[in-house]
Amino acid sequence: MGIYFLEAGANQRASTVVYDRAASAISTVAAEAMDWEKIFDGAGWFHITGITPAISSSAAEVALAAVRAAKERGVRVSCDYNFRKNLWKYGKKASEVMPEIVRYVDVALPMRRTASLLWESAWKMGSWQREVQSGKLDLEKYRALCERVLEAFPNLEMQAITLRHSFSADHNGWSGVLHDRKEFLVGPYYEITDIVDRVGGGDAFAAGLIYGLVTNSSHQEALDFAVAASCLKHSILGDFNRVSVAEVKKLVAGEASGRVQR
Numbered sequence: 001m002g003i004y005f006l007e008a009g010a011n012q013r014a015s016t017v018v019y020d021r022a023a024s025a026i027s028t029v030a031a032e033a034m035d036w037e038k039i040f041d042g043a044g045w046f047h048i049t050g051i052t053p054a055i056s057s058s059a060a061e062v063a064l065a066a067v068r069a070a071k072e073r074g075v076r077v078s079c080d081y082n083f084r085k086n087l088w089k090y091g092k093k094a095s096e097v098m099p100e101i102v103r104y105v106d107v108a109l110p111m112r113r114t115a116s117l118l119w120e121s122a123w124k125m126g127s128w129q130r131e132v133q134s135g136k137l138d139l140e141k142y143r144a145l146c147e148r149v150l151e152a153f154p155n156l157e158m159q160a161i162t163l164r165h166s167f168s169a170d171h172n173g174w175s176g177v178l179h180d181r182k183e184f185l186v187g188p189y190y191e192i193t194d195i196v197d198r199v200g201g202g203d204a205f206a207a208g209l210i211y212g213l214v215t216n217s218s219h220q221e222a223l224d225f226a227v228a229a230s231c232l233k234h235s236i237l238g239d240f241n242r243v244s245v246a247e248v249k250k251l252v253a254g255e256a257s258g259r260v261q262r
Contacts (some may be wrong), residue, residue, distance in 0.1 A: 002026060002055070006199060009169040015199070019086055027056040034062065036069035045210065046070040049080040053097050054087035060097050067104035078107040080206050102153055107213065109206045110162040110176075139177065139186065146179035157181070160223065162205050162230065170195050172234070176205060176227045180219050187227035188252070197237045204233035204241040208248065228252045 002024035009015035021027055040046070048067060053060035070077050079102060083094055102108060146159040158180040165173030172195060176187040208229030212222025228251040233241040 008197070011168050011170055014169060017086070017199075019084075021055050021087065024055070026052065026059055028058060029062050030058055031062045031065040034065065034069075036065070036073075040070055040073045040075055043070075043073075043075050045076045045078065045214065047078045047080070047206065047210065048101070050082040050094065050098055051084055051087065053101065054084050054094065057090050057092065060092065064101055064104075067101055071104045076107070077105050078109060078206070078210060079105040080109040080202060082110075082202070099153075103155055105153070105155065106157045107209070108149065108153075108156050108159045109209065110160065110202050142177050143179065143184045146177070146184065150179060150181055158219070160205075160209055160226070162202055162227075164201075169198075172198065174201075174227065174231050174234070176223060176230075178209075178219060178223045183219070185220050185223050187223045190227070190231040190256075192231060192234045195234045198234055200236075200239040200241065201230045201233050203239070205230035207241065211245075224252050225249075 002019075002021035004020065005018045007016040007018075046066065048063055053063040067077050067079075081098060081102075088094055142161055142163070146161065149159050150156055158178055160176060160178040163173075163175040163177065167173070170193065172192050173189060174192055175189040178185045178187070205226045208226030209222050211229075212225045213219075217225065225248055229241060229243065229248045232243045232247060232251060236242055
């Protein structure tokens, strides 16, 4: 089983992740071993991330086969690009593998820091890093980035991006945007201090957005729910967002006092 170790940072010291994925089951899986008909029987949505194809060449082949099989069966596909530089060690770059997978995707998720790495964008990592550290984000840049990706991949229905203002390891600003080819939508902004654990924030955003889209919320409502859900994840130790739908909706409605609920 693949695992990872997290050394939690604080204040100006960043958190550090060490992966132990070599020889894990997912790293050796073969596409021909998969019964796609059975796997996708009754499924309506398939979500994949950029972590799986980063693990090994065979995992990348399975990831591509999975999105193809899903689309062939009418299953809606979402993908979180999730670039992890410490995993891409088998001779392929993300920019060589991920675009082919994304050609089978309907809903694309967070990619701010991975833009130049996945699609060799004109914006370099240095400029993104300066924005993150300064706490000032240029929304028009993100609109342009979304439009560039949507133009490159006509199959995409929408592109969402999380926006993190990283003042320190314990103090972040948090929001998100979504471009659905009709509108560029901006989510609510939350200032998060005394962060318990930021790991899993992107996954919480993805889950919140998928939930909103599956329950037929408007795209703005789905984005607002995703931003609020991922904001609350920062208060929970571990990968999983353990809040309820009701808690998220309370935050969306403006209830952010943090008072004890009795």
